[in-house]
Amino acid sequence: xxxxxxxxxxxxxxxxxxxxxxxxxxxxxxxxxxxxxxxxxxxxxxxxxxxxxxxxxxxxxxxxxxxxxxxxxxxxxxxxxxxxxxxxxxxxxxxxxxxxxxxxxxxxxxxxxxxxxxxxxxxxxxxxxxxxxxxxxxxxxxxxxxxxxxxxxxxxxxxxxxxxxxxxxxxxxxxxxxxxxxxxxxxxxxxxxxxxxxxxxxxxxxxxxxxxxxxxxxxxxxxxxxxxxxxxxxxxxxxxxxxxxxxxxxxxxxxxxxxxxxxxxxxxxxxxxxxxxxxxxxxxxxxxxxxxxxxxxxxxxxxxxxxxxxxxxxxxxxxxxxxxxxxxxxxxxxxxxxxxxxxxxxxxxxxxxxxxxxxxxxxxxxxxxxxxxxxxxxxxxxxxxxxxxxxxxxxxxxxxxxxxxxxxxxxxxxxxxxxxxxxxxxxxxxxxxxxxxxxxxxxxxxxxxxxxxxxxxxxxxxxxxxxxxxxxxxx
Amino acid sequence: xxxxxxxxxxxxxxxxxxxxxxxxxxxxxxxxxxxxxxxxxxxxxxxxxxxxxxxxxxxxxxxxxxxxxxxxxxxxxxxxxxxxxxxxxxxxxxxxxxxxxxxxxxxxxxxxxxxxxxxxxxxxxxxxxxxxxxxxxxxxxxxxxxxxxxxxxxxxxxxxxxxxxxxxxxxxxxxxxxxxxxxxxxxxxxxxxxxxxxxxxxxxxxxxxxxxxxxxxxxxxxxxxxxxxxxxxxxxxxxxxxxxxxxxxxxxxxxxxxxxxxxxxxxxxxxxxxxxxxxxxxxxxxxxxxxxxxxxxxxxxxxxxxxxxxxxxxxxxxxxxxxxxxxxxxxxxxxxxxxxxxxxxxxxxxxxxxxxxxxxxxxxxxxxxxxxxxxxxxxxxxxxxxxxxxxxxxxxxxxxxxxxxxxxxxxxxxxxxxxxxxxxxxxxxxxxxxxxxxxxxxxxxxxxxxxxxxxxxxxxxxxxxxxxxxxxxxxxxxxxxxxxxxxxxx
Numbered sequence: 001x002x003x004x005x006x007x008x009x010x011x012x013x014x015x016x017x018x019x020x021x022x023x024x025x026x027x028x029x030x031x032x033x034x035x036x037x038x039x040x041x042x043x044x045x046x047x048x049x050x051x052x053x054x055x056x057x058x059x060x061x062x063x064x065x066x067x068x069x070x071x072x073x074x075x076x077x078x079x080x081x082x083x084x085x086x087x088x089x090x091x092x093x094x095x096x097x098x099x100x101x102x103x104x105x106x107x108x109x110x111x112x113x114x115x116x117x118x119x120x121x122x123x124x125x126x127x128x129x130x131x132x133x134x135x136x137x138x139x140x141x142x143x144x145x146x147x148x149x150x151x152x153x154x155x156x157x158x159x160x161x162x163x164x165x166x167x168x169x170x171x172x173x174x175x176x177x178x179x180x181x182x183x184x185x186x187x188x189x190x191x192x193x194x195x196x197x198x199x200x201x202x203x204x205x206x207x208x209x210x211x212x213x214x215x216x217x218x219x220x221x222x223x224x225x226x227x228x229x230x231x232x233x234x235x236x237x238x239x240x241x242x243x244x245x246x247x248x249x250x251x252x253x254x255x256x257x258x259x260x261x262x263x264x265x266x267x268x269x270x271x272x273x274x275x276x277x278x279x280x281x282x283x284x285x286x287x288x289x290x291x292x293x294x295x296x297x298x299x300x301x302x303x304x305x306x307x308x309x310x311x312x313x314x315x316x317x318x319x320x321x322x323x324x325x326x327x328x329x330x331x332x333x334x335x336x337x338x339x340x341x342x343x344x345x346x347x348x349x350x351x352x353x354x355x356x357x358x359x360x361x362x363x364x365x366x367x368x369x370x371x372x373x374x375x376x377x378x379x380x381x382x383x384x385x386x387x388x389x390x391x392x393x394x395x396x397x398x399x400x401x402x403x404x405x406x407x408x409x410x411x412x413x414x415x416x417x418x419x420x421x422x423x424x425x426x427x428x429x430x431x432x433x434x435x436x437x438x439x440x441x442x443x444x445x446x447x448x449x450x451x452x453x454x455x456x457x458x459x460x461x462x463x464x465x466x467x468x469x470x471x472x473x474x475x
Numbered sequence: 476x477x478x479x480x481x482x483x484x485x486x487x488x489x490x491x492x493x494x495x496x497x498x499x500x501x502x503x504x505x506x507x508x509x510x511x512x513x514x515x516x517x518x519x520x521x522x523x524x525x526x527x528x529x530x531x532x533x534x535x536x537x538x539x540x541x542x543x544x545x546x547x548x549x550x551x552x553x554x555x556x557x558x559x560x561x562x563x564x565x566x567x568x569x570x571x572x573x574x575x576x577x578x579x580x581x582x583x584x585x586x587x588x589x590x591x592x593x594x595x596x597x598x599x600x601x602x603x604x605x606x607x608x609x610x611x612x613x614x615x616x617x618x619x620x621x622x623x624x625x626x627x628x629x630x631x632x633x634x635x636x637x638x639x640x641x642x643x644x645x646x647x648x649x650x651x652x653x654x655x656x657x658x659x660x661x662x663x664x665x666x667x668x669x670x671x672x673x674x675x676x677x678x679x680x681x682x683x684x685x686x687x688x689x690x691x692x693x694x695x696x697x698x699x700x701x702x703x704x705x706x707x708x709x710x711x712x713x714x715x716x717x718x719x720x721x722x723x724x725x726x727x728x729x730x731x732x733x734x735x736x737x738x739x740x741x742x743x744x745x746x747x748x749x750x751x752x753x754x755x756x757x758x759x760x761x762x763x764x765x766x767x768x769x770x771x772x773x774x775x776x777x778x779x780x781x782x783x784x785x786x787x788x789x790x791x792x793x794x795x796x797x798x799x800x801x802x803x804x805x806x807x808x809x810x811x812x813x814x815x816x817x818x819x820x821x822x823x824x825x826x827x828x829x830x831x832x833x834x835x836x837x838x839x840x841x842x843x844x845x846x847x848x849x850x851x852x853x854x855x856x857x858x859x860x861x862x863x864x865x866x867x868x869x870x871x872x873x874x875x876x877x878x879x880x881x882x883x884x885x886x887x888x889x890x891x892x893x894x895x896x897x898x899x900x901x902x903x904x905x906x907x908x909x910x911x912x913x914x915x916x917x918x919x920x921x922x923x924x925x926x927x928x929x930x931x932x933x934x935x936x937x938x939x940x941x942x943x944x945x946x947x948x949x950x951x952x953x954x955x956x957x958x959x960x961x962x963x964x965x
Contacts, residue, residue, distance in 0.1 A: 081521045094520065101514050103521060202520040207754035235523050236757050314754055317553050320564030321518050325620075341557055364555075364749035373751060 004032050004163040007216040008072050008223065011166060015071040018061060022054035022071040022115060029073050029117055033164045039140050041149075041158040043078045044086050045118035057113045067113035069227060074109065075159045075168040078119035079126050080211065081200045082106050089202050090134035091124045093322045093329045093348030103200020104235070105169065105211055105228045112227055117165050120155030124350045125319060126176055126204040128152050129419050130412065133352040138409055143185055143448060147406040150180030156214045157184040167215040167224060171201055173208045174307055175401070175426025178438035181214050182401035182451020185440040187468070188214045189221040192459045193433035194239035196225075197232030203318040205311035206237075208430040218439060218469040222246035225461060241459055249466040255289030257467065260394035264300040265425055271404045277442025277450045278400055284474050285398075285467070295390040295397070299382045300428060306383065307427040308420055309363050309376035316360030322348060355416065380431045387432040391457050396464050400425050401438045401451035425453060435461045439468045476717065477681040480709045481689075482644050482674055483595075483636035486651055487629050488661040489602065489669040490533050495626035496601045497524030497567065502628075504667060508607075508621035516626035518562030523755050526551070530628045531759060533660040534574045534599050535769045537630055540654050540776055541594050543578030545766060549598075551756045555749045560604035560620050568631075569598035570750040574759065580634075580654070581778070582646045592647050593635030602627040630660075636675065636686070641705035645698055648672055653777045657802045665697050672701050676708045678716065687712070688722040692736060694729045704729040708736050780805055788818040797826050803840045804830075810847030815854045824854060828871055844878040845871060852881045859894070860941040866890040893940045899948050902935040907952065918957055925953070 003011065003025060014020040033045055050073070060066040081087045081099035083106075088094045102110070109116075123133040131139040131154025139154040141147040142162035149158040153170030157180035160168050170177040172190035181188025189212045196211045203209060213224035226247060231240040261282070266275065286292050324330035324344025331343030349357070363372035390397065402422055412419045429436040434455050441452035452471070454464040495502055498515035515522045538545045550572040553565040578594035604622035607613050632651065638644040652670055655661040662669050677689035692708055695701045707729075712722050727736040752758075775783075777799055784795035784805075799805045808825045815821045829850070833840060845853075853870050856862045862870065862885060873884045885891050893899060906928060907914050917924040932945050 087520065089520070097520065099519070099521070101519075101521075199523050200521040203755075205754075234525060236525050237523075237755065313751060317555050317565055317749070317751070320555060320557065321520075321562060323557055323564055325559045326517070326562060327519075337559070361749065364751055366747050366749070369749075369751070 022057045026054040041155045069112035075165040092135045104197035123152035126152040150183030152176040181438045183406035185449030188438045192435045197235040197238045199234040205314040249462040257290045258394040260295040260397045262297045265399040273444035297386040303428040306376040306379035312356040312360030384432045397455040401453045405448035478678040482638035485673045486632045487671040490628040492529045496628035511623040536658045538575035541578035543575035545575045568600035573598035592637045595633040641702045645702045678712045794822045814851035906931040
């Protein structure tokens with residue numbers, strides 16, 4: 001029995017009955033991480049800190065004072081700040097940045113005695129769908145080392161899939177949790193925009209970013225979501241709404257649920273090998289008494305364009321602070337302020353980040369604002385309306401996560417447009433601010449995992465967790 | 476050719492909130508550099524702004540005081556530009572949907588009819604930090620940054636181009652300053668930068684409807700600088716046009732030492748700010764109920780107070796204007812006037828002795844030793860003729876010097892007048908007895924002798940009798956004697 005393969009559900013009893021100590025578990029994962037260095041899933045590993053913390057948590061367990069996630073060994077995407085440690089965003093510009101404060105989600109999980117094992121690799125500033133834009137090199141897919149793990153939370157997904165941790169946190173701006181979860185065959189949940197505080201999440205596109213869990217089971221995702229959700233007075237965009245106990249949605253049936261299939265998501269471009277296992281799961285739902293409804297999201301074809309305008313516009317402003325003046329990489333040997341800015345940013349950022357900053361700067365420029373940014377916002381409203389209409393008639397939507405399974409490293413690196421288009425099934429969900437979950441639903445012929453996405457109504461993570469859990473347990 | 480200047484002002488007022496606009500750092504002026512900062516105002520990776528409610532309240536105050544229409548929804552936007560004292564590389568401000576619009580302030584320039592100056596808009600924004608170059612502790616070729624001021628709340632008040640002279644612009648600025656000080660939302664200190672003013676200036680041939688090309692004047696740190704800089708710029712533009720030249724749209728910096736305005740290098744201001752709504756903040760929604768609640772808490776505004784001082788206290792317009800110049804002075808006066816019957820007497824003393832002492836000693840009315848209660852006491856003693864006007868001044872000065880109770884001072888210095896009429900009568904009788912010849916002279920028609928007798932009585936009472944009382948009593952006595960005499964003679 002390899003305990004590193006367990007989800008927290010299985011591990012919890014063993015830890016809380018002290019059959020396994022947190023130190024044992026932590027050590028097992030640290031060994032695994034060491035053995036799997038070729039995956040390049042981590043940027044920082046909290047070797048000593050994690051063991052020290054595990055010891056403390058063991059004491060708390062012995063004293064019966066442990067938090068509700070005691071001993072959950074968690075990896076954190078390196079876009080979330082953890083006090084005292086390095087937060088690099090997989091960028092050269094922040095390669096030595098130490099945060100003086102904790103993100104709200106980190107604070108919340110610390111309070112539940114989670115053990116932080118390290119910071120995971122990612123696409124630079126969460127910009128990418130393949131985890132190839134990292135300053136620290138690409139992450140490899142544990143299911144096939146020649147393939148990408150997806151992005152931008154590629155390190156988190158690979159770490160979970162490779163059993164280097166119990167679970168991980170990721171961030172999702174246009175699919176960055178769900179797509180890598182799908183490519184690596186694990187569960188990825190993007191909550192409703194506003195469900196989880198963004199305080200301490202280094203912003204890529206503020207109106208789209210959400211933090212969420214990447215886990216080995218739907219149950220773990222539900223549990224982590226329960227603890228990271230809720231209003232935060234430090235984040236004006238976090239919703240002041242009560243938080244469900246998402247565990248209560250597990251082990252339910254799906255009888256009578258109305259599940260919508262958007263026809264635009266099952267059209268040309270979808271790999272039949274991806275479609276097949278999804279269709280099989282639709283049949284499972286139907287057989288269990290769920291009603292399958294065909295719906296339409298007519299503005300889907302404009303979503304990618306709108307997404308890449310809005311996201312890059314916000315990014316161009318969010319990333320402007322990395323100018324070398326106060327922290328981060330500063331170019332040396334410059335003759336004036338302007339040169340300092342130009343050279344620091346030229347040296348500090350990678351190609352994809354520069355591409356998006358330039359695109360975003362352009363769409364906000366005077367004379368282009370109306371044609372691009374304002375129009376994209378209008379499209380966003382239309383996309384949102386599409387979902388609202390569709391979801392008024394059904395309980396949730398079921399779609400693919402990505403048009404293909406994991407592609408090969410370097411395959412799309414020189415073709416950013418194709419890369420952008422692979423986000424087609426995920427970006428709309430961010431534009432509409434809805435919750436989405438990606439769960440493994442089978443394999444293609446080469447044995448690569450296929451993901452299935454469920455999209456819920458705003459703040460109704462419960463329903464998609466219920467359906468996802470049902471499907472997971474139907475295997 | 477005759478030209479008409481057209482001027483508009485953009486005024487920034489720094490709000491007197493305890494904490495910054497998007498975090499809980501203190502806004503206190505004068506702290507050690509970079510001691511009032513946190514991850515949020517430092518713009519560290521991952522932080523988010525949260526709007527300070529007091530800023531909205533203060534903005535509502537000013538909107539109401541300037542008769543602006545408060546937008547039901549207004550939006551905070553990012554103004555993007557790179558500068559070392561701007562840690563996020565954008566300033567959170569308002570652009571397309573400002574907090575309020577379409578207001579007015581009435582100004583009164585001496586010798587002109589009152590004028591309504593349009594307020595285009597008022598919006599809220601955060602201040603930037605400070606770059607230090609010239610300070611003694613900064614090495615040559617080095618720039619240090621102090622981010623204490625970064626995130627201090629500001630309101631920017633944009634006027635319509637309604638001014639036709641520097642004088643008018645200045646009058647407006649004085650009035651606007653008075654309003655924000657009255658509202659208690661800004662200390663109005665131009666030297667410390669709590670109140671900053673930029674001016675847009677253009678000129679056009681008299682009678683021409685089309686506006687000329689404007690320049691923007693910056694770096695004016697006093698009312699005087701504002702007036703002089705605008706006058707300078709009007710003159711400069713007129714000369715350029717007179718000589719057949721063209722005005723270039725540019726930003727001019729006022730140099731108060733050399734009394735000239737010079738153009739900034741175009742590179743320094745040709746920004747494309749790429750404004751867009753800040754996705755980290757939600758739109759500001761203002762309900763009617765909220766506005767009404769704030770309105771109920773609004774302090775009295777300068778115009779209303781001035782009118783009340785005229786009607787309620789019966790003061791002349793001039794007095795009312797002087798006494799209401801600052802809310803603190805007005806409050807001081809009102810407290811004095813409460814306990815003094817003669818309001819004009821109170822006004823004279825406050826405008827005269829009090830203001831002079833404040834000015835001479837560069838004192839603040841808050842710490843002024845002659846408290847309203849003390850001044851009222853002095854004036855009551857004067858009103859009841861318990862002390863003379865001269866003594867009152869002595870008591871005032873002493874009270875200012877020592878902070879002692881005026882009654883104590885009167886007692887110690889024996890300044891009290893004889894208020895007992897019998898004592899005065901006795902003194903008069905004595906003087907009349909021992910100066911019978913002079914009395915006879917007076918009764919014989921030598922009116923001048925009255926003064927001599929008066930002096931004798933004053934001497935007999937050691938100057939402690941109120942001269943007016945003595946005068947009345949003496950005259951009454953002598954008149955009585957006169958009557959006796961004429962009765963005898965008949």
